[in-house]
Amino acid sequence: MSDRSGNIGMPIRMFETSSLDLIGDAHGCAALLEALLDRLGYRPDAAGVLRHPTRKVVFLGDIIDRGPQIREAVAMVRRMVEGGAAYAILGNHEINALRACRLEVRQRHSRQRQVLKETLEQYARYQKEWDSALDWFAQLPLCLEMAGMRAVHACWDERLMRPFLERQPDGRLTPEQLQRSLDPQSFFFDLVDRATRGPQLNLPGNLCIHGRDGIQRKAFRTSFWHAQPHVYGDVVFQPDPLPHCIEERPLQERELNQLVYYPPDQPPLFFGHYWRNGHPSLLTPNVACLDYSAVKGGHLVAYRYDGEQALSADRLVWQSANDLA
Ligand SMILES: [Mn+2]
Incomplete structure (x- = not known):
């Protein structure tokens, strides 16, 4: 029962x-x-x-x-x-x-x-x-x-997960934390977004991915287990490929800082x-x-x-x- x-x-x-x-x-x-x-x-x-x-x-x-x-x-x-x-x-x-x-x-x-x-x-x-x-x-x-x-x-991002788990050892979001996760400026937005959607990078310029689902996207999902990625193609992790021309494009410092490892x-x-x-x-x-x-x-x-x-x-x-x- x-x-x-x-x-x-x-x-x-x-x-x-x-x-x-x-x-x-x-x-x-x-x-x-x-x-x-x-x-x-x-x-x-x-x-x-x-x-x-x-x-x-x-x-x-x-x-x-x-x-x-x-x-x-x-x-x-x-x-x-x-x-x-x-x-x-x-x-x-x-x-x-x-x-x-x-x-x-x-x-x-x-x-x-x-x-x-x-x-x-x-x-x-x-x-x-x-x-x-x-x-x-x-x-x-x-x-x-x-x-x-x-x-x-x-995605497990230790920089966000550890401070959260120190406050909430059971890993549960309180109602207040869920509410706060709506605010893009808040820690809880980053935490929930990272944990349930994973890291992404924006595509440069006006480039778009034309997904098989018919949707155009201006960002792509990135992997988080490569020690030293150098180019976009090293970190793309999604079914839809990148626009062909940018697979070999070097990752900029700013982009490297946005990745998770x-x-x-x-x-x-x-x-x-x-x-x-x-x-x-x-x-x-x-x-x-x-x-x-x-x-x-x-x-x-x-x-x-x-x-x-x-x-x-x-x-x-x-x-x-x-x-x-
Ligand atoms: Mn999902």
Whole structure:
């Protein structure tokens, strides 16, 4: 029985383990998620919580939006977290939902509005359930640091994360901090933006990226595990390529200062967010991105972590949308 009596964040039947299965962005793909969990050995208990006898899941955020079964995905993940079978952290899509629905922020980008609209439509006849989901999102942590590893939705920037974790050791944003994260001049804006969206660089001049999704962008997502990047092409980390002429353009001092670096002597770091394609692989021995575009016909990817400080690609497990058909 899960506790519905008010303590929404309170896990029951917790046990300590450093055997964790980290899972990338599910984006409303409940059937795919269930299939992956089954493959990983999670089975429903009497209360319907998917559970493993010795392991727990860490969901890396972006459970909502885009996919066909958003309510089901949220319910499955939430039951696991509340049942002590999993942890979950916030993605930019949950932050976006909280801002729109709780802080009543009108989204500047029609893209964000459009994406959230799909979630709101699926919850349209379940308003109480949506309110309750928002309550639950509001108390999820922005990051996790446990069992010798770190997890965040997009990017771990120690310069922002450490001062935050010193104040909030559980990694949860207070309502005031979430409110303050709307102010682009604030520490909490930088913290939430960096953690859930990752670092970006603006393109020089009037250059634009024409994305496959039909959207033009004036900035690109940057990697944070290269010790000494020299040119734009060294740091671009997104499905859409840079305008051809600037791959070889040297990074300016000012741009180098905007980059983030996660060094190889730090604990293993897991994140999602970046819409990777192809055969799942590690980025470095201590950096793993587990988002392989599951909702766009890619793979839902897990890493089976057992406390090792050097990650191994043979611990990646995935379920592909095509295999379910
Ligand atoms: Mn994301």
